[in-house]
Amino acid sequence: MAVILIDTCVVTDLADPDSAWFEWSTAKLEQLDRNHTMIINPIIYAECSVGYARIEEVECLFKRLGFAMHSIPKEALFLAGKAILQYKKSKGEKGNVLPDFFIGAHAAVSGYKLITRDRGRFSTYFPGVELIMPESLNGLN
Template identity: 45%
Template sequence: MTAILVDSNVLLDIMTEDAHWYRWSSQALEQAADNARLVINPIIYAEISVRYSTIEALDAALPKSLIEREAMPYEAAFLAVKAFMIYRQRGGTRQAPLPDFFIGAHAAIAGYRLITRDAARYRTYFPKLDLIAPNQSRP
């Protein structure tokens, strides 16, 4: 079965019932779950954790039976920094790689699709990555 890495923004849209993105994110995630394994990595887990006071509450919100946890391959860390170097060469001002570089690199190295509503950076730095993303800026 194929796998889809789920970006934190999609999960947070659902968890917060975001007024603009809840519908798109929940429908996209439901459709993805019908056709593939859903996966997160430690970076996505960390980004989502800001909403929860305990690890138990976070784990209850992200049941392992629905969304698998997976370590990020070392090759993905290498690719993430290479993408970050391109970002810096193009005038990016951040001093350390952004989480999106690690998330995109993980999906690219593992051969996973990525479900996200923030496709611009992924398309720029991982152009071959197969994205599930909205076609417009708002659903």
């Protein structure tokens, strides 16, 4: 069974029924659920926890969603460091990019698909990762 890493933006969609992307994220994961294992990693967990006051709330969210947490292999941490260096050399100036590099490297090293709404850094720095995205974003980001 193939594994899909669930990006933070998709988890936050699923946590908020009023989100503009709730319907797409829900429908896409239901469609993929038959043939895939859905996971997160510690970076995604940490990013999602920002919206909650207590750890029990975050734990409840991931239990309800049924996403297991997988560790990030050392090889992915190394690859993330190299990708960040490349980003900085190409004059990347956004300061909040580190989580994306950990997430992209994890998917790349482990051979996971990645469901996201953020094509930019993932497709540029981890071109071998199969991205699952809304069709309306395929030419954007």
